[in-house]
Amino acid sequence: MDIYNLSSINLSLKNSRSLMKKIHYFEEIDSTNTHLKNNLSNYRTGDIILAESQTMGRGRNNRKWYSKKSQGLYFSILLKNTMDLHELNFLSLLAATSINRVLQKMGFTCKIKWPNDIYINDKKICGILIENIMDSNINNTIIGIGINVNTDSFDDQLKDRASSLYLESNRQKFNSYKILYRILKSLEEDILTYMTNMDTSDFIDYIKSNSMNLGRTISLNLSGELITGILLDILPDGSIKILDKNNHSLVINYGEIINH
Numbered sequence: 178m179d180i181y182n183l184s185s186i187n188l189s190l191k192n193s194r195s196l197m198k199k200i201h202y203f204e205e206i207d208s209t210n211t212h213l214k215n216n217l218s219n220y221r222t223g224d225i226i227l228a229e230s231q232t233m234g235r236g237r238n239n240r241k242w243y244s245k246k247s248q249g250l251y252f253s254i255l256l257k258n259t260m261d262l263h264e265l266n267f268l269s270l271l272a273a274t275s276i277n278r279v280l281q282k283m284g285f286t287c288k289i290k291w292p293n294d295i296y297i298n299d300k301k302i303c304g305i306l307i308e309n310i311m312d313s314n315i316n317n318t319i320i321g322i323g324i325n326v327n328t329d330s331f332d333d334q335l336k337d338r339a340s341s342l343y344l345e346s347n348r349q350k351f352n353s354y355k356i357l358y359r360i361l362k363s364l365e366e367d368i369l370t371y372m373t374n375m376d377t378s379d380f381i382d383y384i385k386s387n388s389m390n391l392g393r394t395i396s397l398n399l400s401g402e403l404i405t406g407i408l409l410d411i412l413p414d415g416s417i418k419i420l421d422k423n424n425h426s427l428v429i430n431y432g433e434i435i436n437h
């Protein structure tokens with residue numbers, strides 16, 4: 178595809194008749210994830226909500242996602258009856274893989290931080306928020322993705338920890354729609370491959386070789402409990418294995434790495 182605007186992307190998605198169906202564009206929205214959650218019956222599987230800005234963009238545990246108007250990509254993909262609950266941990270890593278691949282092809286040296294972030298030069302560029310809602314026997318999975326594309330500045334709280342493609346490339350401006358299209362296609366291919374084989378080994382290999390913390394000492398916040406240890410391995414289901422300071426090995430499938 179040569180021209181990247183919403184109508185050309187939607188035409189291409191329509192013609193491909195694959196997993197990703199249609200982008201629904203909003204100039205301003207509370208949160209693309211919340212909008213899908215509140216309007217599940219209005220959307221089909223494969224529909225994508227894209228917003229120019231979010232007034233209440235969310236991370237995990239209701240943390241705020243800084244969504245500067247027209248400078249980032251803020252979108253959510255709805256999948257109906259596609260993923261099982263036990264696959265959701267892996268889905269976050271799978272989405273990180275698909276996005277990381279696209280950014281690498283653009284020339285960025287980017288790393289996956291378990292379980293849902295992408296970093297460039299030790300700064301967060303992208304966050305992923307997976308949510309699942311059972312509604313009238315339909316299993317609705319929402320993949321929310323926030324990427325700092327042309328973000329030119331961050332507020333004081335974030336400026337040492339967050340960055341954008343623009344800031345990491347000597348202030349080069351990017352066509353967000355082109356990146357969006359590539360990510361949708363990359364994610365589509367990865368989800369379909371995974372659903373065909375139900376085999377995570379190639380993905381896990383990629384995640385391990387592009388991991389930010391594998392082999393390093395990490396501190397993990399498990400709902401308030403702090404654990405420090407060496408990140409030994411990323412397991413086939415997407416959980417991690419840690420060797421704690423008492424030499425106990427632990428398998429963990431949720432939580433947040435608070436150092437890197």
Ligand code: BT5
Binds near residue numbers: 304
């Ligand atoms: C995430 O949560 O990283 C998931 C973020 C998902 C955002 C997308 S945007 C489209 C869709 N609609 C939504 O409402 N959400 C999704 P978590 O791992 O909890 O990280 C949140 C933390 O990242 C915050 O507490 C900040 O420290 C940091 N943060 C906030 N905004 C950021 C930004 N724009 N860039 C980098 N870091 C940010």
